[in-house]
Amino acid sequence: MQDSVIKKNIWGGGIRPMVASYGKLMMWFFLMTDALTFSAFLGAYGFQRFVHADAWPVADEVFNHFPFLHGEYPMLFVALMTFILIMSSVTMVLAVHHGNRMNKKGVILWLGLTIIGGLIFLGSQAWEWSHFIHGTYDGALLGADGSIAHFVSGTTDQIMRHGELITGQNALEFIASAKEITGANLIHNEYGHPLFADFFFFITGFHGFHVFSGVVILIIIFINVLRDTYEKRGHYEMIEKVGLYWHFVDLVWVFVFTFFYLV
Amino acid sequence: MSENNSTRHIWIVFWILLFYTTVEVLLGIFKPSFMISNYLLGVSLLNLTFIILTIIKAYYIVSIFMHLGHETKSLQVSIVAPMWILIPYLLFILLSEASHHGAIG
Incomplete structure (x- = not known):
């Protein structure tokens, strides 16, 4: 019954496209x-x-x-x-x-x-x-330039920044300008x-x-x-x-x- | 009889998904060095394995769990084809633009 109605008017509704x-x-x-x-x-x-591959965790x-x-x-x-x-x-x-x-x-x-x-x-x-x-x-330490560094464990003057070890004067300068987060x-x-x-x-x-x-x-x-x-x-x-x-x-x-x- | 068969089928798919996830997790923990240092098509073997396993898992979820495998061919194509065209296109645009930042390739 329904099929015959559908065949008469395909746009009349009641059709399930793709059988869903x-x-x-x-x-x-x-x-x-x-x-x-x-x-x-x-x-x-x-x-x-x-x-930002170098700074990506x-x-x-x-x-x-x-x-x-x-x-x-x-x-x-x-x-x-x-x-x-x-x-x-x-x-x-x-x-x-x-x-x-x-x-x-x-x-x-x-x-x-x-x-x-x-x-x-x-x-x-x-x-x-x-x-x-x-x-x-x-x-961590947030540097003034936005880079992130971590103290090498057990030290207060050596830091790791993006996989690079920084020591001496450079490290002290970075630490002085950095913020702890x-x-x-x-x-x-x-x-x-x-x-x-x-x-x-x-x-x-x-x-x-x-x-x-x-x-x-x-x-x-x-x-x-x-x-x-x-x-x-x-x-x-x-x-x-x-x-x-x-x-x-x-x-x-x-x-x-x-x-x-x-x- | 068919009742038992179809629930068993669902559980088999569950074990398949669990197996692939376990493989991914183990690879993620141990990171075999030969898979990191070797590249195919610009992607490390490890990441390529992750992506392929993920697509296999997606196939099982969509086809069996979401029953798309049992729908009509026309419905399957109209769902899957746009995905296969639009997503790689989107990724191509995004990642090739990223490479213009001088970071990849």
Whole structure:
């Protein structure tokens, strides 16, 4: 019946282009635009990194702490965050899987676990940010020319500046004109070039806001599942659409992880 | 039967993603010196490996988790083709401009 109506008037509505529903198609198109936004951010990061290569910090010397552990553990905490996000992507797929089979109990279980995974990720990111903002115990010297130097440990007249050892009169002059800074914010960054901190806050912040809004949307559809909204509607397609968004957030993190922490 | 098969498939993809992430993390910690000192196409072997592994992971996430692999061919192409054209183009513009600052290449 519907097919015959469609054949009569192709522009009359009711058609599903490329056999995908309107909502799903629009979600895909939104995600494409979002993917371009994130590639622009990471591209801009690469641009500035090439321009300021000599003053750019090495990420695994900056993010080398792990909660409740002393000492240096480069990469470990971000690896854990990546694991948490991939895990929450798997639980999301399973929620979609049970939704397609109209299995409300399964959706509740896996959607609930996805929300918990998202919250743990947000908590980890807050910890990482706080650590970066507070910085190290020793801090760094910010020279009058904007360069960053560190005391060679155990000395007060030898400094390392962008991988170069400076001693004697040059060092004393630098120290006299320099300002002590600790941690990182949008103006100073004790680990190196301030743009590194700016990009870190901006890119991981923008991604973190995606995770945050994802968690909010997940909670909304979780309540809808509990209230039988999709049971009454006859399908759980909403879970699938939100799932697309959630996987995209995971996908972006995979790239942020590579280009911020690994490369 | 098919119920078990498709959930098993999802978990297999999870293990694949976990495996590639572990490889990346281990390479990131140990940084084998031959991979840093050798270059291919202007990129160190280490960074090239990271980028290739990342694209493989992206393929699994998009194709299996986001179900794009099960959509119609026309939808797949209309999502993936703009990405393959626009993102390299964007990066080409940005990075070649960066090189005019005299910092790369």
